[in-house]
Amino acid sequence: MADPRPLPTPDRMGGLSPAAFAALVTVGALVLVSMNNVAPSLGQLADGVPGMLRLVGRMLPPNTEADFLARIALRILETFQIALAGAAIGIVLSLPIAWLSARGLSPLGRGAFLVKAFVSLLRTIPDLVWALLFVATVGLGAVAGTMTIMVDTIGFCGRFFAEAMEDAEREPQEALRAIGANRASVLVGGVLPDIMPSLINSSLFALEKAVRSSVVLGLVGAGGIGQELKVAFDLFQYRNASMIILVIFAIVLLMELCTDKLRARVR
Amino acid sequence: MLDLQTAPPETAQLAVAPVITARGLTKSYDRRSVILRGVDLQIQPGERIALIGSNGCGKSTLLKCLIGLHPISGGELDCLGARMQGGGSRAERQRLRQQTGFVFQKHCLVRRRTVLSNVIHGLFGAPGSWRAFSHSIAPEPWRQRALEALDAVNLADKAMMRADALSGGQQQRVAIARALVRRPRLLIADEPAASLDPVSGRNVMDLFQSLCGGQGITLLFTSHDMKHALDYATRVVALKQGRVLFDKPSGRVSQSDLNETFHG
Numbered sequence: 001m002a003d004p005r006p007l008p009t010p011d012r013m014g015g016l017s018p019a020a021f022a023a024l025v026t027v028g029a030l031v032l033v034s035m036n037n038v039a040p041s042l043g044q045l046a047d048g049v050p051g052m053l054r055l056v057g058r059m060l061p062p063n064t065e066a067d068f069l070a071r072i073a074l075r076i077l078e079t080f081q082i083a084l085a086g087a088a089i090g091i092v093l094s095l096p097i098a099w100l101s102a103r104g105l106s107p108l109g110r111g112a113f114l115v116k117a118f119v120s121l122l123r124t125i126p127d128l129v130w131a132l133l134f135v136a137t138v139g140l141g142a143v144a145g146t147m148t149i150m151v152d153t154i155g156f157c158g159r160f161f162a163e164a165m166e167d168a169e170r171e172p173q174e175a176l177r178a179i180g181a182n183r184a185s186v187l188v189g190g191v192l193p194d195i196m197p198s199l200i201n202s203s204l205f206a207l208e209k210a211v212r213s214s215v216v217l218g219l220v221g222a223g224g225i226g227q228e229l230k231v232a233f234d235l236f237q238y239r240n241a242s243m244i245i246l247v248i249f250a251i252v253l254l255m256e257l258c259t260d261k262l263r264a265r266v267r
Numbered sequence: 268m269l270d271l272q273t274a275p276p277e278t279a280q281l282a283v284a285p286v287i288t289a290r291g292l293t294k295s296y297d298r299r300s301v302i303l304r305g306v307d308l309q310i311q312p313g314e315r316i317a318l319i320g321s322n323g324c325g326k327s328t329l330l331k332c333l334i335g336l337h338p339i340s341g342g343e344l345d346c347l348g349a350r351m352q353g354g355g356s357r358a359e360r361q362r363l364r365q366q367t368g369f370v371f372q373k374h375c376l377v378r379r380r381t382v383l384s385n386v387i388h389g390l391f392g393a394p395g396s397w398r399a400f401s402h403s404i405a406p407e408p409w410r411q412r413a414l415e416a417l418d419a420v421n422l423a424d425k426a427m428m429r430a431d432a433l434s435g436g437q438q439q440r441v442a443i444a445r446a447l448v449r450r451p452r453l454l455i456a457d458e459p460a461a462s463l464d465p466v467s468g469r470n471v472m473d474l475f476q477s478l479c480g481g482q483g484i485t486l487l488f489t490s491h492d493m494k495h496a497l498d499y500a501t502r503v504v505a506l507k508q509g510r511v512l513f514d515k516p517s518g519r520v521s522q523s524d525l526n527e528t529f530h531g
Contacts, residue, residue, distance in 0.1 A: 175375035175442075178336055179449070180364030180392025188400050189388050193379045 059242035068240060072228065072247055079214045079224035080251070082142050086149025087210035091203050094154050098161030099187055105165055107183055116162065123155030127213045131222040142223030149210045149217075157206050164198040165191055197266045204259040211255045215248045284348070286310045286453050286485045287333060291342035294328055294509075302328045304509035305342065312452070315479060315486040317500035317517065319493070321529055324506040326489040330455050333487075334367055335360040347453060365392055368446025370456040374438040378431035382422065382441050385430050386413040389448035416444040420474060436467030443474060454479055456488040460495060468492070472499045493525060 016024075040048070099105060101119060106112035130151050134144035165187075172190040181189060192199070218226025225244060232241035287310040294303040302325045310316055318326050331337040333346050344351040349363040368389070376385045383402040390399040390409055398405050402413070417423045420440040422433075430438060439459060446454055456475065460468030476499050479486040490496045496503055497517045505512040505528040513524055 169378075171371065171373055171375040172377045174336070175369065175371055175445075176388060176391055178331075178334060178364065178367075178369040178371075179389060179445075180361050181388075181396070182392075185391045185396060185399070188397070189391060190377050193377050196379060 055238065058238040061239065062243035062246055063237075063239040064243065068243070072225070072244060075218075075225045075228050076247060076251060078142055079218075079226075080211070082145040082149060082217070082222075082224050083207065083210040083214040086146040086214070087153050087203075087207045089146075090150040090153025090210075091157055091206060093150070094157035094161050097154060097158045098165055101158065102162045102165040105183070105187065105191065119155060119158035119162070121155075122151050123159060127152045128216070128220055131217045131220045135221045140221040140223075145214060145217040145222035145224055148222055149214055152213060153206045153210060156209065157202055160202040161195075161199060164195040164202070168194045200266045201263055204263055208252075208255055208259050212252055215252070285345075286312050286314075286347060287487070288345045289333075289342065290344075292329070292332065292339055292344055293341035294325070294332055294337065295340050302509055303332070303339075306506070306509070306511055308504060308511065308514070310485060310487065312485055313483045315476070315499060315501045316488070317496035317503045318487065318489040318506060319491075319496050319503060319525075319528060320489075320506035320512075325509045326506055327457050329506070330369075330457050330487070330489065333455065334364055334369060361392060365449065366452045368443075368449060368451035368454045370439070370442050370446050370454070370459050372458040372461045374435075374442040374462075376430040376438055376441055376445075378429070380430060381427050382417065382430055382433065383410070383413055383426040385441055386416055386444045386448050389413070389416075389445040393449070413444070413448050416448040417441070419447060419478060420444045434467070436463050436470060439463060439467070439471050440474065443471070443478075447478065451484060453485045453487070456486070458489050458491065460490065460492060468495070475499065496520075 097115060097119060100108055101112050101115035103112060106115070108115065127148055131144060131148040134147045138144050138147065168191045172194065173186050176186045176190045214224050214226075215229075216226045218224040218228065219230050221227065225248060229241060229244045229248075232238070232244060287308060289306055289308040292303055292306040292308070293301070295301040306325075306329060318329065320326050328337060332339050332344065332351070335349075335351050339351060347363050347366050349359040351359070351363070377388065380388075381402060384400075387399050387402050387405045387409055390396055390405075390412075393399070395406075399409065402410055405413075414423055414426060417426055420443055422437060422440055422444065425433060425437065425441075430441060433441065439462075443459075454475070459475070460471050463471060472495050475486055475488070478484065486500075488500070497520060500517045502515065503517045503520050504514045505524065507528060512528055513520075515524075
């Protein structure tokens, strides 16, 4: 015979503790206050539309003069070189740094967290701030840009490489240690081959990120196409600016297509 | 075929000395988890020993202690002339592991590398062993030696395949080739057939018997399969709650011995 008592229904807010509920309300309030202070109002948006349309009108058609395009091509080449050299050096340097900071693998033992903190520092400081620092130390130009990308890449890859190393399969490592392999041999023979797809993926993301970063570094004098963009806006040469933006868009898109294709082939 | 001559003993005394001598061996990770509680064991060269016992009785821990993967907590342990108190010195561990092959239950291959590279990994620890990273940079004699080891386990034709493209049984045979390529005096196998189907498991055990028996390599393996333990070992050592319950020739192990090991 069926029990006449109704089945107890679960509490609608059962998964939410009072502390979690308070935290949720606080975050919501913070978002609303922030939006009230700094987000554009509907009126401001409506006022901005005609200005935006006027600017777009002055940007069209993009400048396609041969001299200008040749100058842009050289700057794009420089931008690409900054991204490529900076990312390549950064990726190579990230490997030993990641090893030193990887929990359970680092030869520094408990000292690994110091290296991890150093990598966090590199990552926390925005690339434009690094660019300002390097422009102040090595001067205006592409070298400062390359150093910025390098540091930015170490901050990014150093973390992801270390996480991949920590997540690598343990059994092959133990098997290599049982054979008599030292720490470096375990890393090279067991860990790196296991995490190679992850390393390649992170490196491709780093390269993509480096290309995107390198186009804006010129805004603070660290070389590349960004410098031309700043000059174009400073001198109200909006047709030049629109051409540069189109070229940047094409380069970043091309880069993303290439890295997507390469990533799809990694297994 | 692979010339499975074992590494020459350093002295005449070593040639007749026991391969492993353990007295009162203990291992604990903390006060509450005592794994080995005074194990006494002596293994002579050329013997094939099966280590049996329930899950958690300390079989795998004992094997790992023997080669210093886990430092022992107390007692005396001499393995191939290396004194392993406290895990032994780095030099002693290195010398010991040079003469030992270890086959794990889950073969533990580097799955993204070729079969040949995995076998060459067996030479890590040898002088110049940074070249054991991959078959493409390994010295030609090492490549040849690895191919001969693969031939011994009937996998020479799979040398250039990726390790994870092989079946479980084949991968275990690659792990055996990796252990053999260093020409060990002692081969340790931790449940080598546990992850294999009955036929593959039997094939792997046959391989151990023929390779070790023919070349005088001492074999120490753990198994939950009593048929494997009784058919392939010359002696059976049973562990129970971290102690040796019995140690006798495989022909004299009775059903009541097994009942006591697993149920009593």
